[in-house]
Amino acid sequence: MAEPTTKAEFKEYCLRKLGKPVIDINVSDDQVTDRVDEALAYYHDYHFDGVEKVYYKARVLNSYIEFSTLSEGDFKVGDVIKEVSSSSGGAEEATAKATVVAVDVDNNRVFFKRPSLSEFTIGKFATSDTFTSVHRANGARQITDLYRGLYETRYIDLSVKTKMTGAITITDTSASFATTGNVPEVGQLVRVSGVLTGGATLATGDYRVSTSSVGGGTFQLKNTDGSTETTVVGGGATTGLTFETIEDPYIGVSNLFPMESEVSTGTGMFNAKYQFILHNLHDIVNYNITHYYMSMAHLSLLDEMLVGKQQLRFNRHTNKIQIDTDWDQLSLGNYIVVEAYKTVDTSNGSDVWKDRFLQNYASAKIKYQWGSNLTKFNGMTLPGGVQFNGEQILSDAREEIQRLEEEMASSYSLPAVDMIG
Numbered sequence: 001m002a003e004p005t006t007k008a009e010f011k012e013y014c015l016r017k018l019g020k021p022v023i024d025i026n027v028s029d030d031q032v033t034d035r036v037d038e039a040l041a042y043y044h045d046y047h048f049d050g051v052e053k054v055y056y057k058a059r060v061l062n063s064y065i066e067f068s069t070l071s072e073g074d075f076k077v078g079d080v081i082k083e084v085s086s087s088s089g090g091a092e093e094a095t096a097k098a099t100v101v102a103v104d105v106d107n108n109r110v111f112f113k114r115p116s117l118s119e120f121t122i123g124k125f126a127t128s129d130t131f132t133s134v135h136r137a138n139g140a141r142q143i144t145d146l147y148r149g150l151y152e153t154r155y156i157d158l159s160v161k162t163k164m165t166g167a168i169t170i171t172d173t174s175a176s177f178a179t180t181g182n183v184p185e186v187g188q189l190v191r192v193s194g195v196l197t198g199g200a201t202l203a204t205g206d207y208r209v210s211t212s213s214v215g216g217g218t219f220q221l222k223n224t225d226g227s228t229e230t231t232v233v234g235g236g237a238t239t240g241l242t243f244e245t246i247e248d249p250y251i252g253v254s255n256l257f258p259m260e261s262e263v264s265t266g267t268g269m270f271n272a273k274y275q276f277i278l279h280n281l282h283d284i285v286n287y288n289i290t291h292y293y294m295s296m297a298h299l300s301l302l303d304e305m306l307v308g309k310q311q312l313r314f315n316r317h318t319n320k321i322q323i324d325t326d327w328d329q330l331s332l333g334n335y336i337v338v339e340a341y342k343t344v345d346t347s348n349g350s351d352v353w354k355d356r357f358l359q360n361y362a363s364a365k366i367k368y369q370w371g372s373n374l375t376k377f378n379g380m381t382l383p384g385g386v387q388f389n390g391e392q393i394l395s396d397a398r399e400e401i402q403r404l405e406e407e408m409a410s411s412y413s414l415p416a417v418d419m420i421g
Contacts, residue, residue: 018047
């Protein structure tokens with residue numbers, strides 16, 4: 001039989017390696033899945049082929065509020081927008097205020113850096129002195145969507161969003177969610193399955209939420225590569241989708257590239273390398289690069305002493321990159337690039353399932369579970385005088401696991417940093 005390319009095939013491969021179907025392997029399917037997941041987690045943590053280096057980019061952007069409608073002159077730059085309780089204005093709520101930095105009437109959006117109080121909430125209403133002076137009869141607009149930019153969050157979230165879980169029913173005019181926690185968020189990565197009985201056709205797979213208008217029963221899901229976008233609109237009495245949790249792929253962050261121009265590099269004509277080439281192009285072939293090398297090293301040292309290098313903090317369980325810097329000094333539109341490590345893809349067709357170490361280690365883990373299950377029958381005699389020997393299977397599996405973990409440390413793991421050299 002061909003080598004496994006999916007998780008289901010891999011599980012069957014491991015069971016055959018242990019003797020199935022010639023003998024019964026006394027483990028449940030759930031136990032096999034758990035042991036395979038354990039083996040895969042160990043493989044990702046220690047095997048040099050279990051992770052890959054990637055460069056993750058996050059753009060410095062403003063936050064915005066999106067309204068169902070917006071007219072020219074409703075808000076202006078410098079306005080203080082505030083959250084209120086109703087469309088007629090109502091009592092001012094001390095939960096969210098922000099200063100407008102830009103207005104996009106075409107997309108019904110008002111931009112701000114960060115709230116001076118708390119966060120705005122989808123479904124609530126927002127107004128300003130300018131807005132109420134223009135629309136006295138209707139003192140606020142309803143917030144239909146929110147985007148939290150880096151100026152507001154002040155951290156980079158590497159997690160694959162798992163907030164939206166469970167079934168969602170979409171009708172013609174509204175979206176009904178079981179709990180508040182099921183509301184889709186912009187940027188959220190979700191796995192979709194189910195049939196749209198009255199709306200657009202949507203294939204089962206992974207999508208990213210690009211816009212959201214929960215009150216109108218409409219939201220957009222974009223393919224993970226960003227190539228196409230599907231608008232999901234409620235079109236029947238019962239239109240159902242199911243959103244499932246996806247595991248986070250990032251396990252570490254090792255470096256942060258400079259977020260702004262350095263003294264030694266600069267930009268445009270102020271770049272030190274540009275100036276060197278400009279003034280020495282006529283005899284660059286005969287130029288002694290020792291002086292250039294020493295000058296660049298000195299500029300780099302000055303940059304490190306006078307500007308400093310931003311420090312980052314990352315924990316794989318929160319998946320948030322905390323950067324110790326003055327976020328307000330970062331230029332709008334610039335990218336923050338970090339060097340990170342993510343687990344290799346194990347989706348269908350992945351070569352990971354063909355890895356010899358993973359096959360042996362997962363089989364040993366399943367064998368250990370098998371022996372553990374049988375130990376409770378020790379001493380029990382079956383017809384014909386046959387006795388279970390779960391302790392022997394358990395002991396053999398324990399030795400195999402220990403040997404494989406020693407092999408991992410000596411042959412498949414990268415050495416510790418302080419041991420290199």
